Amino acid sequence: MRMLFVWALAALLMPASAMAQKVKIRVTNDEREQRQEVVEVDAAAVYQQLGIRQGEPFVVKNALGQEVGYQLSYDGKLLLDVAIRPCGTAEFTVEPGRPQPAKVFVTGRQYPERVDDIAWENDRTAYRLYGPALQRSGERAFGIDVWVKNTPDLEVEGRYKTELSNHSQIQALKAAGKNAEAFEVEKATTYHFDHGYGLDCYKVGPTLGCGAPALMDGNNLILPYSYESYKILDNGPLRFTVELTYPAVEVKNDKAVVEHRILSLDKGSNFNKMTVGYEGLSQARDLAAGVVIHAEDTESVVLGKNYVHYADPTDNPNAQNFQIYVACLFPEGNVETKKLLDKKPAPGTVGHAVGILKNYKSGQKFTYYFGSAWSKNDVRTQREWQLRIEEFLDALAQPLEATVIK
Numbered sequence: 001m002r003m004l005f006v007w008a009l010a011a012l013l014m015p016a017s018a019m020a021q022k023v024k025i026r027v028t029n030d031e032r033e034q035r036q037e038v039v040e041v042d043a044a045a046v047y048q049q050l051g052i053r054q055g056e057p058f059v060v061k062n063a064l065g066q067e068v069g070y071q072l073s074y075d076g077k078l079l080l081d082v083a084i085r086p087c088g089t090a091e092f093t094v095e096p097g098r099p100q101p102a103k104v105f106v107t108g109r110q111y112p113e114r115v116d117d118i119a120w121e122n123d124r125t126a127y128r129l130y131g132p133a134l135q136r137s138g139e140r141a142f143g144i145d146v147w148v149k150n151t152p153d154l155e156v157e158g159r160y161k162t163e164l165s166n167h168s169q170i171q172a173l174k175a176a177g178k179n180a181e182a183f184e185v186e187k188a189t190t191y192h193f194d195h196g197y198g199l200d201c202y203k204v205g206p207t208l209g210c211g212a213p214a215l216m217d218g219n220n221l222i223l224p225y226s227y228e229s230y231k232i233l234d235n236g237p238l239r240f241t242v243e244l245t246y247p248a249v250e251v252k253n254d255k256a257v258v259e260h261r262i263l264s265l266d267k268g269s270n271f272n273k274m275t276v277g278y279e280g281l282s283q284a285r286d287l288a289a290g291v292v293i294h295a296e297d298t299e300s301v302v303l304g305k306n307y308v309h310y311a312d313p314t315d316n317p318n319a320q321n322f323q324i325y326v327a328c329l330f331p332e333g334n335v336e337t338k339k340l341l342d343k344k345p346a347p348g349t350v351g352h353a354v355g356i357l358k359n360y361k362s363g364q365k366f367t368y369y370f371g372s373a374w375s376k377n378d379v380r381t382q383r384e385w386q387l388r389i390e391e392f393l394d395a396l397a398q399p400l401e402a403t404v405i406k
Helices: 002-013 043-050 132-137 156-175 179-189 382-397
Strands: 023-028 035-042 058-061 070-072 077-084 089-096 107-111 117-121 125-129 145-149 210-217 220-222 229-235 239-251 254-266 271-279 285-294 307-312 324-329 336-341 349-360 366-374 401-405
Touching: 023 043, 023 077, 035 043, 035 401, 043 077, 043 089, 043 401, 077 089, 107 229, 107 239, 117 145, 117 156, 117 239, 125 366, 145 324, 145 366, 156 179, 210 254, 210 271, 210 324, 210 366, 271 285, 285 307, 285 324, 285 336, 285 366, 307 349, 307 382, 324 349, 324 382, 349 366, 366 382
Parallel strands: none
Antiparallel strands: 023 089, 023 401, 035 077, 058 089, 070 077, 107 117, 117 125, 125 145, 210 220, 210 285, 229 239, 239 254, 254 271, 271 366, 285 349, 307 324, 324 366, 336 349
């Protein structure tokens, strides 16, 4: 009897993790297509089924018993990168333990050394938004920039470092009248040239660029400027999420309209998720999101029921000889897609291809997706880009189902 009491007392005093059991996560694919994507699992359910406290470490293994990397997101999700056969299932085992460092596929940060850019990337492409330091300089760059790449490696940090480390030398050579030498240094180091892994050759300026939102006044876009404040909510290894607030602006009779955005990018995806909302509107207004149309190619705009896409010609079409495919997707199907041709377009542009949400009301949340691909990387033609868009929308409509099983 005394021995039983000792064992019972020991069990009560034993740490929760020592008593925890393994649990399984089963992911089901009901579609007749192979799937590869980041899946969200309720992290609270995993902790509860494991019998450990929230925040205690655990290990995830695949069906072969190999440890796999995962991420806990700011909004309470366990993120797993899942490959799954048509009409198949994939199982993972979760158990208490300290995981090995995971390989990082997605990351981003603010770059105060480059006028407060916020840049982020995954294993397919990279993007950036412009900050208050750029706005103070007087440069007009409103939308979302695209940096193409043809490597899964993380490149943005290195591109900024190389670009900025040679900037003073280039300026000094130009000041000395040595323009040819300055160009040779620039050509060898700037991220505006492809050195074998991609470059920045997408023109933004005072436009939506690739995927920015904007309120409307009639048929005119009220373009946002640079963000005012930000908070990075997730920073890899599988998802990057940033929350942004934009300065108050005057919209018709409303003097202080404030824009809030939350955007995220997952490993392996060509598309960012954007949720935007506005405060301070006294009446309903139309809200648009889309991509800029450049004057060098006005014919490759495609308007679908719930998407717009475009084969962007780059900043030097004749020399580059490739295309950047850009798109905005509206899976809720609550928009009108159209071309907006500007009466006074930004230099080198004719307008935008957009989806318009009618009668947006103050405080409402509007979610859509925007993204890109490069003809020298993972999407070789615009027809292939069309297929990528359709498959992504189908996947959103039929999400993989994840179940926690004890």
